[in-house]
Amino acid sequence: MTGITRTRLDAWAARKIGACGANFSRAELDRYQLARLRETIGWARKNSPFYRDLLAGRAETDLASLADLSRFPFTAADDLRRHGLRFLCVSQSDVSRVVTLDSSGTTGPAKRLYFTAADQEATIDFFQAGMTNLAEPGDKVLILLPGERPGGVGDLLKIALERSGVKPVPHGVVADIPAALAAMAREQATCLVGVPAQVLALARWAESAGMSLPVKSVLLSTDHVPRIIIRELKRIWGCDVFEHYGMTELGLGGGTDCAAHAGYHLHEADFHFEIVDPLTGDPRPAGETGEVVVTTLARRGMPLIRYRTGDISRLLSGPCPCGSALRRLAPVTGRQDGLIALGEQGFFTLADLDEALYAVPGLIGFTAAVDNRRRATRLAIAASLAAAPGREHERELIAALETVPAIRAARQAGSLELTIAAERCRGGLEPSAAKRAIMELS
Ligand SMILES: [Zn+2]
Structure with a gap:
C-alpha cells in the first residue's frame, strides 16, 4: 500500500x-x-x-x-x-x-x-x-x-x-x-x-x-x-x-x-x-x-x-x-524546433541549459542567445544573481554549462565560444520570462 x-x-x-x-x-x-x-x-x-x-x-x-x-x-x-x-x-x-x-x-x-x-x-x-x-x-x-x-x-x-x-x-x-x-x-x-x-x-x-x-x-x-x-x-x-x-x-x-x-x-x-x-x-x-x-x-x-x-x-x-x-x-x-546543433558534437536545448544553470546557487534567472552562422558557434549567457557577482560566479556558470555533454565536447574541440555576463538582480523580471527561448545573437 x-x-x-x-x-x-x-x-x-x-x-x-x-x-x-x-x-x-x-x-x-x-x-x-x-x-x-x-x-x-x-x-x-x-x-x-x-x-x-x-x-x-x-x-x-x-x-x-x-x-x-x-x-x-x-x-x-x-x-x-x-x-x-x-x-x-x-x-x-x-x-x-x-x-x-x-x-x-x-x-x-x-x-x-x-x-x-x-x-x-x-x-x-x-x-x-x-x-x-x-x-x-x-x-x-x-x-x-x-x-x-x-x-x-x-x-x-x-x-x-x-x-x-x-x-x-x-x-x-x-x-x-x-x-x-x-x-x-x-x-x-x-x-x-x-x-x-x-x-x-x-x-x-x-x-x-x-x-x-x-x-x-x-x-x-x-x-x-x-x-x-x-x-x-x-x-x-x-x-x-x-x-x-x-x-x-x-x-x-x-x-x-x-x-x-x-x-x-x-x-x-x-x-x-x-x-x-x-x-x-x-x-x-x-x-x-x-x-x-x-x-x-x-x-x-x-x-x-x-x-x-x-x-x-x-x-x-x-x-x-x-x-x-x-x-x-x-x-x-x-x-x-528548439535544438541548437553543434556539428559533430551533437546538440543542446534550452532544457539542457535550464538543468545546468539553475543548479548554480543564487541564480535568479538567465537569458541565452546563440550565433550559429559561423564556423565556431557563439553562446552568450546573461545571468542575474541574488548577490553581487564575482569572478567565482563566472567560473561556476562555465562549469555548470560544461555538464552538458555536447557543450563540453564542442568547447574542447574549439567549435564553441562562451560569453558570460553576470549581474546582481534588482528585482525585475523580463515579461518575456514567461515564454522562454534561446534567442538569436545579432
Ligand atoms: Zn498517478
Missing part, C-alpha cells in the same frame, strides 16, 4: 465518458475515444473549409479502431498560421475567445486559436478537476499566469478555483519579484500556480532575503519543467510540486501529474494522444520517444486533428502507483 491517493482526474474522466462510478476500464475509454474521434472528423469535414480539403476522400467510417487514425493526415502550427479562419467549424459570432500566439523569430501571419463558450467551459472543468489534487477549500492560490482579463487563462483558473471553494488571488506574470513576494505574504498564499523559471526566481529571492512563507503546494505550468527547479522549490519551501502539461492549442489542457509525480496523467476524455517518429511520422509504441501528436475530442469551434505539437516525449508504460487508468506522458525533453 503506497498511501498515494488516485488522481481526481479519474473521477472527472469517468463522469465525462459516462462510466458508472469513479472507475472505468481502458477498453471503455478507448471505445469513448473512438466514438469521439469519428464525431470530430465528421464535424470537421462538414463544417470547416480547411478540413474539407485536407480530408477529401476520407471519412470517419474509415476508423474501425484507434490505430486507424495513423492513416489520417497531420496538421501543424504552419497550417494554423496559413489557414486561420478556414479551420473554423462555427460562425465567427459563436467564437467567444481568440488567442493570438506571437511566434517570435518567425515572420508572416501569427498563429490564432478560436474557442467557443463551450470550449472554454471544458477548460474550466478540467482546471477544476486538476486543482483538487493540490488545493482544498480554505487554501489561497496566487495565480502567476497571464490572462487576467475575461476569458484568459488566469481568469479561467480563477473561475475553476471559485467553484471549488478555494480562494484565487490573481496576480499575473511576475514583472517585479519583491512586489509578487509582498502579495504572497500579505495574502498568506498557500499555493502558487506559475511558470517554472518565475516561481524559482521568487523562491530564491525569498530565501536570500530570509522571508518565510506558508507555501504548501506549487503547480508549474509550461511545456517543459526543469527537474532542478522542482528540487529547489521543495528544498526552499518544503512544498509539494505538481506539473501541468498544456498548450494554448489545447485550450491549456493536456495532462497533470498526481501525488506519485510519475508523469502527466493525460486529459484523455478531451484529447487523444499519439507519439510518432518526428521524421517519418510513423506511430511509436508506448515507451518509445517521439513527437507528441494530439486530436481534440470535444472541441466545436476549432477542432485539431493529428496536430503535431513539436514536443518530444514518450508514453509511460505500466500502471501509475496511484492506480489511475489514464495514460501518462513523461516530462517533455525538448522541442522538435
Whole structure:
C-alpha cells in the first residue's frame, strides 16, 4: 500500500465518458475515444473549409479502431498560421475567445486559436478537476499566469478555483519579484500556480532575503519543467510540486501529474494522444520517444486533428502507483524546433541549459542567445544573481554549462565560444520570462 491517493482526474474522466462510478476500464475509454474521434472528423469535414480539403476522400467510417487514425493526415502550427479562419467549424459570432500566439523569430501571419463558450467551459472543468489534487477549500492560490482579463487563462483558473471553494488571488506574470513576494505574504498564499523559471526566481529571492512563507503546494505550468527547479522549490519551501502539461492549442489542457509525480496523467476524455517518429511520422509504441501528436475530442469551434505539437516525449508504460487508468506522458525533453546543433558534437536545448544553470546557487534567472552562422558557434549567457557577482560566479556558470555533454565536447574541440555576463538582480523580471527561448545573437 503506497498511501498515494488516485488522481481526481479519474473521477472527472469517468463522469465525462459516462462510466458508472469513479472507475472505468481502458477498453471503455478507448471505445469513448473512438466514438469521439469519428464525431470530430465528421464535424470537421462538414463544417470547416480547411478540413474539407485536407480530408477529401476520407471519412470517419474509415476508423474501425484507434490505430486507424495513423492513416489520417497531420496538421501543424504552419497550417494554423496559413489557414486561420478556414479551420473554423462555427460562425465567427459563436467564437467567444481568440488567442493570438506571437511566434517570435518567425515572420508572416501569427498563429490564432478560436474557442467557443463551450470550449472554454471544458477548460474550466478540467482546471477544476486538476486543482483538487493540490488545493482544498480554505487554501489561497496566487495565480502567476497571464490572462487576467475575461476569458484568459488566469481568469479561467480563477473561475475553476471559485467553484471549488478555494480562494484565487490573481496576480499575473511576475514583472517585479519583491512586489509578487509582498502579495504572497500579505495574502498568506498557500499555493502558487506559475511558470517554472518565475516561481524559482521568487523562491530564491525569498530565501536570500530570509522571508518565510506558508507555501504548501506549487503547480508549474509550461511545456517543459526543469527537474532542478522542482528540487529547489521543495528544498526552499518544503512544498509539494505538481506539473501541468498544456498548450494554448489545447485550450491549456493536456495532462497533470498526481501525488506519485510519475508523469502527466493525460486529459484523455478531451484529447487523444499519439507519439510518432518526428521524421517519418510513423506511430511509436508506448515507451518509445517521439513527437507528441494530439486530436481534440470535444472541441466545436476549432477542432485539431493529428496536430503535431513539436514536443518530444514518450508514453509511460505500466500502471501509475496511484492506480489511475489514464495514460501518462513523461516530462517533455525538448522541442522538435528548439535544438541548437553543434556539428559533430551533437546538440543542446534550452532544457539542457535550464538543468545546468539553475543548479548554480543564487541564480535568479538567465537569458541565452546563440550565433550559429559561423564556423565556431557563439553562446552568450546573461545571468542575474541574488548577490553581487564575482569572478567565482563566472567560473561556476562555465562549469555548470560544461555538464552538458555536447557543450563540453564542442568547447574542447574549439567549435564553441562562451560569453558570460553576470549581474546582481534588482528585482525585475523580463515579461518575456514567461515564454522562454534561446534567442538569436545579432
Ligand atoms: Zn498517478
